[in-house]
Amino acid sequence: MAVPPKVLSIVLAGGEGKRLMPLTMDRAKPAVPFGGTYRLIDFVLSNLANAGMRQIAVLTQYKSHSLDRHISLTWRMSTMLGNYVTPVPAQQRLGPRWYQGSADAIFQSMNLIRDEKPDYVVVFGADNIYRMDVSQMLEAHIDGGLGLTVAGIRVPRSQASAFGVIDADASNKITEFLEKPADPPGTADDPDASFASMGNYIFTARDLIESLAEDAELADSRHDMGGDIVPSFVSRGEAQVYDFTQNNVPGSTDRDKAYWRDVGSIDAYHEAHMDLVSIDPIFNLYNSEWPIWTYPVQQPAAKFTLRGLALDSLVSPGCIISGGSIESSVLSPNVRVDEGSKVDHSVLLTGVRVGHRAIVRDAILDKNVVVPDGTQVGVNKAADLARGYTVSDGGITVVGKGITVS
Ligand code: ADQ
Missing domain, CATH: 3.90.550.10 (Spore Coat Polysaccharide Biosynthesis Protein SpsA; Chain A)
Structure with missing residues (x-):
């Protein structure tokens, strides 16, 4: 041979x-x-x-x-x-x-x-x-x-x-x-x-x-x-x-x-995140014959309480969705979304906190970003720019690491 x-x-x-x-x-x-x-x-x-x-x-x-x-x-x-x-x-x-x-x-x-x-x-x-x-x-x-x-x-x-x-x-x-x-x-x-x-x-x-x-x-x-x-x-x-x-x-x-x-x-x-949450996944993370290796997350399973829900989304371990609704979004570990809030077409990285009655839309929130009760991000792009956030050509708002949305 x-x-x-x-x-x-x-x-x-x-x-x-x-x-x-x-x-x-x-x-x-x-x-x-x-x-x-x-x-x-x-x-x-x-x-x-x-x-x-x-x-x-x-x-x-x-x-x-x-x-x-x-x-x-x-x-x-x-x-x-x-x-x-x-x-x-x-x-x-x-x-x-x-x-x-x-x-x-x-x-x-x-x-x-x-x-x-x-x-x-x-x-x-x-x-x-x-x-x-x-x-x-x-x-x-x-x-x-x-x-x-x-x-x-x-x-x-x-x-x-x-x-x-x-x-x-x-x-x-x-x-x-x-x-x-x-x-x-x-x-x-x-x-x-x-x-x-x-x-x-x-x-x-x-x-x-x-x-x-x-x-x-x-x-x-x-x-x-x-x-x-x-x-x-x-x-x-x-x-x-x-x-x-x-x-x-x-x-x-x-x-x-x-x-x-x-x-x-x-x-x-x-867009690549949206491919992950499309109903018929174009990129399939679940192919166990060709695994994508990463550092295993040491967190309990994601929890949904108070009618919290997620549709067409990826929700990582350690997340707690208490009363909020998540749609077409990807959540990294340890994210919290509270009652009355809506997260839509967004990517939330580790440790993001979304309070009560907040709205996050067409946005990427970096690690540990806080969206306090009643605030909105990604909804009004001019307001996002005025608050110093990045808005992409395609209209995606990005909030940098650790920032508390005002
Ligand atoms: P780009 O991705 O724009 O185009 P480059 O910025 O050089 O090219 O990045 C290529 C890779 O090299 C990336 O993984 C980057 O992280 C890494 N890299 C860049 N500079 C480096 C450095 N100084 N030291 C170590 N790593 C470095 C390239 C090709 C295109 C092709 C696209 C496809 O040049 O021809 O079409 O990739 O994405």
Whole structure:
């Protein structure tokens, strides 16, 4: 039997997440809570661990305290997942500077690749919601025989300027790659769709090492994976695309099979939560054949009293809904909603308190926000702005950590 290839996985977890402010005010974007009990980074780490990847380095830098803590608690201490995952803080090995672009983050951590001597390096972003059997992409990379494989998915062309856009030939070789183009091209069969990079790459290790070393010498490079490294492989005819729709995760259905969301903006983050509470879930958190791992919540089951109710919602352990009504919303652990209050189309993070006769609508309330008796948030957007809260382009109000709504 052939010796299995040696694979090192690197998760890029150092992004600032400016467009998720104020949720990223004092936590890194991959540490932003999602879906009641998860953090964004749990999705990529689960995809890697479930696919059998046993060496995973998480490169962190920006406000990484809560991220490091979460990784240690969930991933390092778990007996089942053992010691697969290691957080690697910015090490400033090559001089007194933090990572510049994402490629510089890997370049500065090159000792990991040199020490482990892998055949292949999996480099995945940390900010997306999806399920993927990474071993199937690895197989496609090995079969393709090129230096780089980029995972791709069709997205509405109107949204494609936020992504790297791919053109490929019939053999999947990438012929053109445009990083975040102002006017993204459509695909050959659908002018309203673009073929986008998911920001997930598999490299043959020696090609990655060579390319990073060359890029580090270039004065005009931004040292960015999507902006510099991928285009350099494409210009040498060394990159292929892996169509995400080919991926088959055990237990997934036709409806949730190709689900992938970039949750980089407030509106996308809110919409991805609404996908979780839609009646026929588009993203199914309950697929036990491909679990999404996280830190187990040590709280009693959610309790509903005084005719409190929740419709089309996720309500985490430790929540008490006493007389309030929750609709199309996601509640993290330990949220309280009191009598006469209504929470609608909203995301409430851990420890939020909603008093009596309050209204929360089209809103995201960060950890420990208090909505006192009789107050409203998200109902009148002009009033929300006047009170200093963030209101997204799509009309979602965000109240930052610990604030008492006035
Ligand atoms: P973006 O997500 O906009 O586009 P970037 O901001 O570089 O690219 O983030 C990619 C990943 O790297 C994220 O997980 C982020 O947290 C992390 N990261 C960023 N800078 C880092 C640093 N200095 N150190 C460590 N980690 C860092 C990318 C691609 C696009 C693709 C989209 C898909 O460039 O081509 O379409 O992802 O979401």
